[in-house]
Amino acid sequence: MFIALVFLNPIKRWVNYSSGKxxxxxxKVLSFNTKAGHMGRDKIQTYLKSQNADVILLQExxxxxxIEGYQKVNPFGGFTVLTRHKIISQKIIRPQGEDxxxxGVQIDIEVKGRVYRFIDVYLHPFRFEKEMVKLNGDSDANEQKVKDVIKKLIPTFKKHQEQVGLLRESIENSPYPVIVGGDFNSVPNSYEYYHVSEGxxxxxxxxxxxxxxSFHDYKFPIRIDYIFSSKSVHxxxxxxxxxxxxxxxxxxIAEFAIDSK
Incomplete structure (x- = not known):
């Protein structure tokens, strides 16, 4: 029973069965990595319009x-935020130096008399090719694939550590309740998950x-897209x-109950 309790939450981060609404x-908040519209911009446009979300966070x-009735914020290539509500401010979460x-980008939006900070996230991708993660019966070839994967993992993890620190600053310095969504390029139970979602x-x-x-290109289960919120947003x-x-x-897509002023 103790072991089951220890592993319950990690498992629920992959497969969960809540009691419903x-x-x-x-x-209503929608987060979506669109792959730059390569699979059909018109289809994506139609889909986004049909969802009638209050805030749409797009990556890549x-x-x-x-979309008629929506304001668009596109402060930096790779990020677009659409909203039906009043935009108070926007800021690029920018690393120091020439990086x-x-x-991510942060957008402060007023909804029903209260301001919320929305953070649209896209952490640096690992850029694996499908063949790199597809093992076969050749042990020597598989060993080389594992080595190639590790070579990509280490520098990307280091980059994620820096990026997570910048995201935490935006979260912790916010005077408003926070909603964070996007493509984290990291699975549940990872460093990125734990540190960004802290609190x-x-x-x-x-x-x-x-x-x-949420990511289906490799044909096996991977959850790397998330929506987190302050405890005051339910x-x-x-x-x-x-x-x-x-x-x-x-x-x-996540829906929240909020408290108006």
Whole structure:
């Protein structure tokens, strides 16, 4: 029983069965890595419009989308935020020096009389090719593949450590409740997951059902897309939308109950 309790939460970060909605949804947030629209920009545009979300956080999206009734914020290539509400401020979460690998952007948005800080995240990718993670019966070839994977892992983990530190500054310095969403290129139970989500609530863990798998290009379960929120913002539902396949990621959608002024 003790062992089961120790491993319960780590397992639930991959596969979870909550009791369903825990309140009335008042704020809908959609996060989606669009793969730069390579699988069909028109399809993505139609899908985003159909969701009627309050805030849309897009990654790997340089051009953005024009949706009637939405303001678009595109402060840096790779990130686009769309919202039906009033934008108070925006900022690029920028590393020091000449490093152009931006881990995210922060947008402060007023919703129903209260301001929230939304952070759109895209951590540096590992850039694995499918063949690199596909083992076969050749032990020598498989050993070399493992070595090649490790060579890519170490420098990327170091880069993630820096990027996570910048994200934590944005979270901890926020005068407003925070909602963080995006492509973390990191699985649950990782350094990135634990440190970014510290003090926050994982919407999938709180209100999700079934598998949290959000990246489907490798044909085996990987959860690397998340939506976290301050404790004062209560997740009431969470969905990995597998009804469409217009990117190598599935959109993730969370609804929240919020307190108006």
């Amino acid at each position: 825990k309140g009335s949804p008042e704020l 999206e340089g051009k953005g989308y024009e 152009l690998r931006i881990p 926050l609530e994982d919407a999938f863990l709180s209100s999700g059902k079934g598998s949290g798998t 997740p009431v539902s969470y969905l990995v939308d597998r009804s469409i396949s217009i990117s190598d990621h599935y959109p993730v």
